[in-house]
Amino acid sequence: MSFSSQPLPTRRHELINRLAATPQADLVVIGGGATGLGVALDAALRGLSVVLLEAHDFAKGTSSRATKLVHGGVRYLAQGNIKLVRQALHERRTLLRNAPHLVGRLPFVMPAYSCWETPFYGAGLKMYDMLAGPGDIGRTRFLSADAVRQQLPGVRTDGLKGGVSYWDGQFDDARLALALARSAAAQGALLLNYCAVTQLVHRDGRVAGVVCEDKETGNHYTVHAKAVVNATGVWVDAIRDLDEQGAADQRKGMVEPSRGVHVVVDQSFSPGGHALLVPRTRDGRVLFAVPWLGKLILGTTDTATPDMPDEPMAQSAEVDFILSEAAKYLATPPTRRDVRSVWAGLRPLVRPSRHETGGTGRYSREHFIDVSRSGLLTVTGGKWTTYRVMAEDVLSQCVQHKLLPDLPASKTATTSLVGSWADAGIERDLSGVPAGLASYGSEAPWLATLGVIEQDIVPGLSPAMVRFAVRYEYARTVEDVLARRSRLLFVDAAAAEEAAGPVGALIEQELQRNPETDAFIALARQYQAVP
Numbered sequence: 001m002s003f004s005s006q007p008l009p010t011r012r013h014e015l016i017n018r019l020a021a022t023p024q025a026d027l028v029v030i031g032g033g034a035t036g037l038g039v040a041l042d043a044a045l046r047g048l049s050v051v052l053l054e055a056h057d058f059a060k061g062t063s064s065r066a067t068k069l070v071h072g073g074v075r076y077l078a079q080g081n082i083k084l085v086r087q088a089l090h091e092r093r094t095l096l097r098n099a100p101h102l103v104g105r106l107p108f109v110m111p112a113y114s115c116w117e118t119p120f121y122g123a124g125l126k127m128y129d130m131l132a133g134p135g136d137i138g139r140t141r142f143l144s145a146d147a148v149r150q151q152l153p154g155v156r157t158d159g160l161k162g163g164v165s166y167w168d169g170q171f172d173d174a175r176l177a178l179a180l181a182r183s184a185a186a187q188g189a190l191l192l193n194y195c196a197v198t199q200l201v202h203r204d205g206r207v208a209g210v211v212c213e214d215k216e217t218g219n220h221y222t223v224h225a226k227a228v229v230n231a232t233g234v235w236v237d238a239i240r241d242l243d244e245q246g247a248a249d250q251r252k253g254m255v256e257p258s259r260g261v262h263v264v265v266d267q268s269f270s271p272g273g274h275a276l277l278v279p280r281t282r283d284g285r286v287l288f289a290v291p292w293l294g295k296l297i298l299g300t301t302d303t304a305t306p307d308m309p310d311e312p313m314a315q316s317a318e319v320d321f322i323l324s325e326a327a328k329y330l331a332t333p334p335t336r337r338d339v340r341s342v343w344a345g346l347r348p349l350v351r352p353s354r355h356e357t358g359g360t361g362r363y364s365r366e367h368f369i370d371v372s373r374s375g376l377l378t379v380t381g382g383k384w385t386t387y388r389v390m391a392e393d394v395l396s397q398c399v400q401h402k403l404l405p406d407l408p409a410s411k412t413a414t415t416s417l418v419g420s421w422a423d424a425g426i427e428r429d430l431s432g433v434p435a436g437l438a439s440y441g442s443e444a445p446w447l448a449t450l451g452v453i454e455q456d457i458v459p460g461l462s463p464a465m466v467r468f469a470v471r472y473e474y475a476r477t478v479e480d481v482l483a484r485r486s487r488l489l490f491v492d493a494a495a496a497e498e499a500a501g502p503v504g505a506l507i508e509q510e511l512q513r514n515p516e517t518d519a520f521i522a523l524a525r526q527y528q529a530v531p
Contacts, residue, residue, distance in 0.1 A: 102172050
């Protein structure tokens, strides 16, 4: 199944009018990240009436701050979590098929500086291939030192013994989230960003809907529903508190947030098209140096944090850690002066049922579903790659707990997302493409109707792309455009700051509202300020 290439307008006043005229839905989803959007699409494809409400912008939180890898998880394999790895590798192939304009294959190289590393890690990566089964996208190979130097021109050669190459997937996380949102909308779902759930509606002791606030006008709306799904990531406990007011102090929180930091430098530090895998850092994690949109992403950390801000900030020690670990493998070690952007995200790790030591790196990355006594279904944990399986599990639990009637089988495994040219069997390499140009897929011709002959605002970002984001992709602010429709903030914060004024002028022209340019400039400076 695929969608028409004609984009669906996202005029906010029309969406708000639909919300006001929708007193009852089958399903309300709270949260517009990967999980919530996946649930909305799956439910809409099965014929349910769906309303999804996001307090900020789609993928504003964790879902836009991944390492940009669609993968089984090499580290999870080392931890012995075979089930999660096999499942994720299967989903990797599904994403490559259903969203080839946003997901592509990426070759990795793990350089070895000790004689034992190549056979040891190579055996593990051979098992990684085996677990992929029919979803295998490339074979693991043992490399000589010369071959490693050819594939990783920026690698440190002193003491290099050889290495291993393997394949995994890469994607644009925020734009994939938008594709999920727009695909769900194409199936009749109503999705609204900047619309916060402020209250749960209870009837006879059961959750029966939500009250939400349009954050642009302050107006409130009530939507009744057979089932309400809390898919708000690290913030799920706040929604659970709305369900069980007065019991929050006695109830243990479901989520233990973990902060993951990424540092972005020029791709000249590793100029080949291959990503670099560091199999074991001094804290026991893996570290990646991933080419993406013309830059190199270094990351990530795994630091337990009690704070859950909308815009988490990296700590100096985390940046030091990433740069020092990268310096062990790159011929020219990057320094703070080389950083183009630094950003952090919060992982919603499920708090273990018993006390465990060893840090959040030991916590399970599998998702967890809870159904409260009043029928609120909460889903958290998991990973981007397995969002589709999480959505299936959520709807299965809705049926099992009699929140929804029996449903037909899921169709998401065979549904190409908006913008896909999957029917042509084409894949795209995103690693060397300038920011903003790689993700339109079959919708690219529509840009021609919006003024493609105009001069770019900054290289790779045209006025037509801004207009497209506003008219067809739910964008309301400068941040929406430069952080998530274009990924400029994440790859070059100074360039994003430069683009803020012209982008804001275009948004104001389109929407006749304050595009929050000054707030974005402050945010861009935060991303440039290396702690």
